[in-house]
Amino acid sequence: MERVISERVYVWQLPVRLYHWINALCVAALAVTGYLIGRPLAVQSAAEASYSYWFGQIRFIHFVAAFIFFFNFLFRIYWGFAGNKFAQWRNFIIHRKSQVQEAVDVLKIDILQTQSKPLESVGHNSLAGFTYFITFLVFLFQCITGFGMYAAMSDSWLPHMFAWIVPLMGGDFAVRQWHHVMMWFFIIFSIIHVYLVFYHDYVEGRGIISSMAGGWKFIEKKK
Amino acid sequence: MNENPVTYWDEMKRHGYSRRDFLKFCTWMTAFIGVEASGVGKVVKAMETKPRIPVVWFHFQECTCCSESFIRSSHPIVADVILDKISLDYTETLQAAAGKQAEEALHSTMKKYKGEYLMLVEGSIPTEEDGVYCCIGGRTALDIVQEAAQNAKAIIAWGSCASNGCIQSSKPNPTGATPIHKIISGKPIINVPGCPPIAEVMAGTIVHLLAFDRIPQLDGLGRPKAFYSRRVHDTCYRRPNYDAGLFVNAFDDENAKRGYCLYKMGCRGPVTYNSCAVIKWNNGVSYPIQSGHGCIGCSEAHFWDNGPFYQHLASFPGFGIETTADNIGVVVGAATVAGVAAHAISTNIRKRKLIKEGIENGSVTEKKGGE
Numbered sequence: 001m002e003r004v005i006s007e008r009v010y011v012w013q014l015p016v017r018l019y020h021w022i023n024a025l026c027v028a029a030l031a032v033t034g035y036l037i038g039r040p041l042a043v044q045s046a047a048e049a050s051y052s053y054w055f056g057q058i059r060f061i062h063f064v065a066a067f068i069f070f071f072n073f074l075f076r077i078y079w080g081f082a083g084n085k086f087a088q089w090r091n092f093i094i095h096r097k098s099q100v101q102e103a104v105d106v107l108k109i110d111i112l113q114t115q116s117k118p119l120e121s122v123g124h125n126s127l128a129g130f131t132y133f134i135t136f137l138v139f140l141f142q143c144i145t146g147f148g149m150y151a152a153m154s155d156s157w158l159p160h161m162f163a164w165i166v167p168l169m170g171g172d173f174a175v176r177q178w179h180h181v182m183m184w185f186f187i188i189f190s191i192i193h194v195y196l197v198f199y200h201d202y203v204e205g206r207g208i209i210s211s212m213a214g215g216w217k218f219i220e221k222k223k
Numbered sequence: 224m225n226e227n228p229v230t231y232w233d234e235m236k237r238h239g240y241s242r243r244d245f246l247k248f249c250t251w252m253t254a255f256i257g258v259e260a261s262g263v264g265k266v267v268k269a270m271e272t273k274p275r276i277p278v279v280w281f282h283f284q285e286c287t288c289c290s291e292s293f294i295r296s297s298h299p300i301v302a303d304v305i306l307d308k309i310s311l312d313y314t315e316t317l318q319a320a321a322g323k324q325a326e327e328a329l330h331s332t333m334k335k336y337k338g339e340y341l342m343l344v345e346g347s348i349p350t351e352e353d354g355v356y357c358c359i360g361g362r363t364a365l366d367i368v369q370e371a372a373q374n375a376k377a378i379i380a381w382g383s384c385a386s387n388g389c390i391q392s393s394k395p396n397p398t399g400a401t402p403i404h405k406i407i408s409g410k411p412i413i414n415v416p417g418c419p420p421i422a423e424v425m426a427g428t429i430v431h432l433l434a435f436d437r438i439p440q441l442d443g444l445g446r447p448k449a450f451y452s453r454r455v456h457d458t459c460y461r462r463p464n465y466d467a468g469l470f471v472n473a474f475d476d477e478n479a480k481r482g483y484c485l486y487k488m489g490c491r492g493p494v495t496y497n498s499c500a501v502i503k504w505n506n507g508v509s510y511p512i513q514s515g516h517g518c519i520g521c522s523e524a525h526f527w528d529n530g531p532f533y534q535h536l537a538s539f540p541g542f543g544i545e546t547t548a549d550n551i552g553v554v555v556g557a558a559t560v561a562g563v564a565a566h567a568i569s570t571n572i573r574k575r576k577l578i579k580e581g582i583e584n585g586s587v588t589e590k591k592g593g594e
């Protein structure tokens with residue numbers, strides 16, 4: 001058997017990498033502060049209310065992170081049209097036969113752990129791309145429900161663009177409830193996502209972990 | 224009566240109210256309906272000159288708490304004048320007439336004031352089994368509502384039953400209880416939810432119609448903005464404790480005695496639009512939170528299904544009553560971590576074998592130290 005010769009491919013452009021890490025930080029901040037909003041710490045205290053504002057601050061962080069998260073997300077959608085071929089929106093929707101085949105191959109690699117031949121895709125494999133598409137839908141849901149709730153405490157037009165979700169879902173309670181439930185999607189997604197990146201790095205040896213920092217992947221050179 | 228219509232002011236005089244009482248009442252009402260001070264004159268003028276609005280008030284699937292609230296309005300004029308003495312042409316609970324007489328009163332009002340009368344509905348309307356779950360005088364509520372709505376000037380849905388279904392429509396809703404706005408279309412409908420609504424809110428809605436001859440500004444759910452545009456939470460006097468993170472953790476703890484925020488006790492103030500914290504109840508004496516109990520969100524749709532009341536998160540559909548999304552999330556999260564760990568172990572075992580094979584057949588290079 002021959003030696004594998006690798007070649008360097010520039011996959012993730014700087015905007016994609018920046019988007020990724022800003023998004024990761026925002027999601028972490030939103031999940032932590034969101035959890036605390038839903039289940040505040042039990043403090044027994046004799047303090048005067050005028051003395052502190054920690055819960056207000058937690059909410060403030062949630063809202064600041066929410067705005068960054070939202071605009072970052074909008075930027076990524078734009079980059080899905082403006083970016084290189086690995087960033088294009090087509091990667092996120094399974095629409096070709098070869099993508100279906102690849103998704104099956106990925107399942108074989110990930111779950112059955114049987115296949116070990118290298119994947120066609122250099123950027124997102126088709127199954128990963130599709131999972132990210134699902135997360136985009138959840139991002140959208142969190143933004144709509146979040147801003148829908150925020151509209152009740154704001155005069156600005158942006159949150160009010162989403163106020164229609166409240167009557168649609170039957171009231172603020174339901175909006176809040178589902179906004180809370182979806183937090184768990186982010187937590188569980190993050191566990192699996194981080195693990196799978198490590199796993200693919202390990203079994204494929206293409207440098208997928210560092211690719212989100214430097215942008216390069218190493219693929220098997222075709223002869 | 225048609226030549227010289229009786230006005231509200233006439234009627235108040237007849238009841239012995241002084242001019243001063245009358246003006247006080249008008250000023251007070253103007254403030255409630257959210258009109259600026261210069262609007263007082265308009266309200267006074269309307270009460271002096273406009274003939275009373277003929278009113279028919281229906282009672283369907285309800286407990287009459289809306290009527291009870293209304294007649295306990297902090298201002299006696301509301302009950303005396305707007306409600307039972309002069310305005311009401313038909314209402315099952317308060318009218319003297321009964322049986323055939325009552326039905327006649329209803330029909331003559333609807334005929335005489337075609338297109339002018341105000342239709343007030345208290346209670347939801349059952350729709351299952353052709354609506355047999357609520358019949359009056361041998362006719363279903365559904366039938367009655369449809370007939371009366373045809374020539375009504377406007378419809379006011381009193382209380383949560385008529386505006387969003389309230390307890391009758393909570394799961395599994397055996398009678399198919401339906402709020403009025405889902406049955407009638409093409410008529411202005413004002414939803415005044417609450418179980419019951421605050422008396423002043425009810426009176427204010429009527430006075431607005433009377434003084435300005437049009438329905439008040441409504442929000443996306445058809446509620447008068449003057450009373451339902453803010454959450455109880457936004458006007459709650461315990462709000463500073465919320466912002467400071469000072470919460471009651473149990474009804475008998477020190478924090479409860481100190482009057483901290485009831486958020487963790489399941490207070491629905493943050494998701495409930497109503498004026499309780501501003502107008503309050505029983506002549507402005509108190510409201511639930513002031514009395515130490517969280518808001519249960521009685522003016523919001525499905526508030527019965529969003530329980531338990533003493534928990535911030537509702538129980539997750541399909542699981543036990545104590546199980547929230549967080550309980551489920553923790554279990555699924557732990558299962559995921561366990562799955563990932565198992566996967567990592569099996570990967571390592573397999574990969575080690577592969578690397579070994581690779582080194583043996585030369586496809587993987589292993590750098591030895593010092594080479």
Ligand code: HEM
Pocket residue numbers: 026027030031033034035037038039059062063066067069070142143145146147149150176177179180182183186493536
């Ligand atoms: C990763 C995305 C997000 C997660 C995981 C998340 C999580 C949460 C959680 C768990 C809660 C507590 C709900 C409860 O009361 O039980 C919450 C509240 C809230 N979130 Fe988010 N959220 C996210 C994004 C957003 C966005 C984009 C907005 C947009 C403004 C937003 C606005 C809000 C608002 C307004 C509240 C209610 C806070 C209050 O009234 O005190 N969230 N969030």
Ligand code: SF4
Pocket residue numbers: 455456457459460461462463465483484485486490491492493512517518
């Ligand atoms: S008691 Fe209820 S309404 Fe008042 S501040 Fe606390 S959560 Fe909000």
